Amino acid sequence: xxxxxxxxxxxxxxxxxxxxxxxxxxxxxxxxxxxxxxxxxxxxxxxxxxxxxxxxxxxxxxxxxxxxxxxxxxxxxxxxxxxxxxxxxxxxxxxxxxxxxxxxxxxxxxxxxxxxxxxxxxxxxxxxxxxxxxxxxxxxxxxxxxxxxxxxxxxxxxxxxxxxxxxxxxxxxxxxxxxxxxxxxxxxxxxxxxxxxxxxxxxxxxxxxxxxxxxxxxxxxxxxxxxxxxxxxxxxxxxxxxxxxxxxxxxxxxxxxxxxxxxxxxxxxxxxxxxxxxxxxxxxxxxxxxxxxxxxxxxxxxxxxxxxxxxxxxxxxxxxxxxxxxxxxxxxxxxxxxxx
Amino acid sequence: xxxxxxxxxxxxxxxxxxxxxxxxxxxxxxxxxxxxxxxxxxxxxxxxxxxxxxxxxxxxxxxxxxxxxxxxxxxxxxxxxxxxxxxxxxxxxxxxxxxxxxxxxxxxxxxxxxxxxxxxxxxxxxxxxxxxxxxxxxxxxxxxxxxxxxxxxxxxxxxxxxxxxxxxxxxxxxxxxxxxxxxxxxxxxxxxxxxxxxxxxxxxxxxxxxxxxxxxxxxxxxxxxxxxxxxxxxxxxxxxxxxxxxxxxxxxxxxxxxxxxxxxxxxxxxxxxxxxxxxxxxxxxxxxxxxxxxxxxxxxxxxxxxxxxxxxxxxxxxxxxxxxxxxxxxxxxxxxxxxx
Numbered sequence: 001x002x003x004x005x006x007x008x009x010x011x012x013x014x015x016x017x018x019x020x021x022x023x024x025x026x027x028x029x030x031x032x033x034x035x036x037x038x039x040x041x042x043x044x045x046x047x048x049x050x051x052x053x054x055x056x057x058x059x060x061x062x063x064x065x066x067x068x069x070x071x072x073x074x075x076x077x078x079x080x081x082x083x084x085x086x087x088x089x090x091x092x093x094x095x096x097x098x099x100x101x102x103x104x105x106x107x108x109x110x111x112x113x114x115x116x117x118x119x120x121x122x123x124x125x126x127x128x129x130x131x132x133x134x135x136x137x138x139x140x141x142x143x144x145x146x147x148x149x150x151x152x153x154x155x156x157x158x159x160x161x162x163x164x165x166x167x168x169x170x171x172x173x174x175x176x177x178x179x180x181x182x183x184x185x186x187x188x189x190x191x192x193x194x195x196x197x198x199x200x201x202x203x204x205x206x207x208x209x210x211x212x213x214x215x216x217x218x219x220x221x222x223x224x225x226x227x228x229x230x231x232x233x234x235x236x237x238x239x240x241x242x243x244x245x246x247x248x249x250x251x252x253x254x255x256x257x258x259x260x261x262x263x264x265x266x267x268x269x270x271x272x273x274x275x276x277x278x279x280x281x282x283x284x285x286x287x288x289x290x291x292x293x294x295x296x297x298x299x300x301x302x303x304x305x306x307x308x309x310x311x312x313x314x315x316x317x318x319x320x321x322x323x324x325x326x327x328x329x330x331x332x333x334x335x336x337x338x339x340x
Numbered sequence: 341x342x343x344x345x346x347x348x349x350x351x352x353x354x355x356x357x358x359x360x361x362x363x364x365x366x367x368x369x370x371x372x373x374x375x376x377x378x379x380x381x382x383x384x385x386x387x388x389x390x391x392x393x394x395x396x397x398x399x400x401x402x403x404x405x406x407x408x409x410x411x412x413x414x415x416x417x418x419x420x421x422x423x424x425x426x427x428x429x430x431x432x433x434x435x436x437x438x439x440x441x442x443x444x445x446x447x448x449x450x451x452x453x454x455x456x457x458x459x460x461x462x463x464x465x466x467x468x469x470x471x472x473x474x475x476x477x478x479x480x481x482x483x484x485x486x487x488x489x490x491x492x493x494x495x496x497x498x499x500x501x502x503x504x505x506x507x508x509x510x511x512x513x514x515x516x517x518x519x520x521x522x523x524x525x526x527x528x529x530x531x532x533x534x535x536x537x538x539x540x541x542x543x544x545x546x547x548x549x550x551x552x553x554x555x556x557x558x559x560x561x562x563x564x565x566x567x568x569x570x571x572x573x574x575x576x577x578x579x580x581x582x583x584x585x586x587x588x589x590x591x592x593x594x595x596x597x598x599x600x601x602x603x604x605x606x607x608x609x610x611x612x613x614x615x616x617x618x619x620x621x622x623x624x625x626x627x628x629x630x631x632x633x634x635x636x637x638x639x640x641x642x643x644x645x646x647x648x649x650x651x652x653x654x655x656x657x658x659x660x661x662x663x664x665x666x667x668x669x670x671x672x673x674x675x676x677x678x679x680x
Contacts, residue, residue, distance in 0.1 A: 111419070111451040307492070
């Protein structure tokens, strides 16, 4: 039945996911890491980046595009700048290696960046930014992705949803993890599926590259870069950081998670900045408290009860899901069971 | 007469601007630097950040909020992370000092960042990012600004237009310099002044914090963060980088360029990354050429003749204005003449 869900505790879901990944030939520690990254997304309510990714991951492993057991290698280290080759390993394994290099190097120099090429889908970026933050870093993570988005003034896809993610050391105060499109293409498909004739302005371009609010035209077009030409500029920046600097696949050279005929070849960029080099972490945390309070002290807009800052909705969902379990759509649960 | 302009060669405008600034007590080299940064914006067609800023600069100098001859000082250097105190000097002087520290430190470590507090308006961010790029750096510049923008779900201003600027080493290929609002408040005032009853969706919030397309409501409200909550998240990120990390004024603590009762206290963040640590610059330039070509190869959207990438419109304007001179509105010219 549509809408039916399975409620499952995080620990149990993690074990189940790790088991599926071990069966797909991931070494046990890599399976656990990957499972943990996916369940972390489910806990935060970002289900698009949760365990429902396991079936496409497994299909890509079977197609030879994701290579279990491959760790990748450092191509070059020059001061705080590192180039990494993922060698088509599991995206999460590449990301862990890159985060460790970024943390170690930033502890030495104060800052570090790792540009990784020939990588795969690494789940939600927040997991990796947070991994760096646990070591005192302001962690920034970017990645390029399947070209789905037309550049501003264009009508043919050249950019992915190219996300930006930034996480802070200390307690949960603020965490940014956003695509550089106004909404994901899925939101537009959902509007179509629910029979909504129109979508808000700013969500999509039609097949001619013109802004549209007609759902039927939007599904033939592409998600719109955040605010138009500026979002297009941000997507371009992320393509430079990830693909140009890493020596990896650029723009339409990137494959897709659901395309098995060619490797995915996504690129990532990890930046770590050791906050304690600017001020002691408790002082940073106190200053962040002040900023968060100032922003939240704004009277809410009509229709809202309070001002939320980035990360708050997800932390609330996480608290609730740790208490009550993670809801998984029955159709997704069944697709996972079938992998056994 | 409205619409009347004066056409003036860049060199002449620079000398004239430097003369006005020397009369306002700037030491000759600082006057020349400041004049050059303003005329560079005029050349690029970014007239809002050109010589029309001199009258407010001079008023702030007279009010004691901008202090000519003050160079500021390094508060701390720890590896690649630097905190700088502008000590209310001319914004351009602080920015030059910070860029020099960023360049020198990035040449040593590969990356560097400088968080500057107690600074002033530094003109257009692009000038400083480009200063770093001339030394082989990918230069990033951020600053916070007068709170004009309500946070998402709020109705009271907490953020400035908090721009993001990124520049690359090598030939002119791509240059991003954008506010994190969809449009500047000036665009909304302009719509009002020209008697346009409506503005596009996504430009503004009304005084209740709700999106509006009614010009008369928008002028009572605030410019909308780029794409809604995501732009709000980016503005927040810039507030962290600039104000939190520098130990400077946060959010509504920042004054205004046209407010003389209190110091401006803006904060800046400069990041330099030595591109040659990732790959030789010629290889980087060739890869950038490939990315730019791929993006521009998209068929144009209906209503456009070509896809432009960030920086292109400004470089075209610059070529034209170097040839034909810089047009300055007669009213602005007269306000400059009056400073003599």
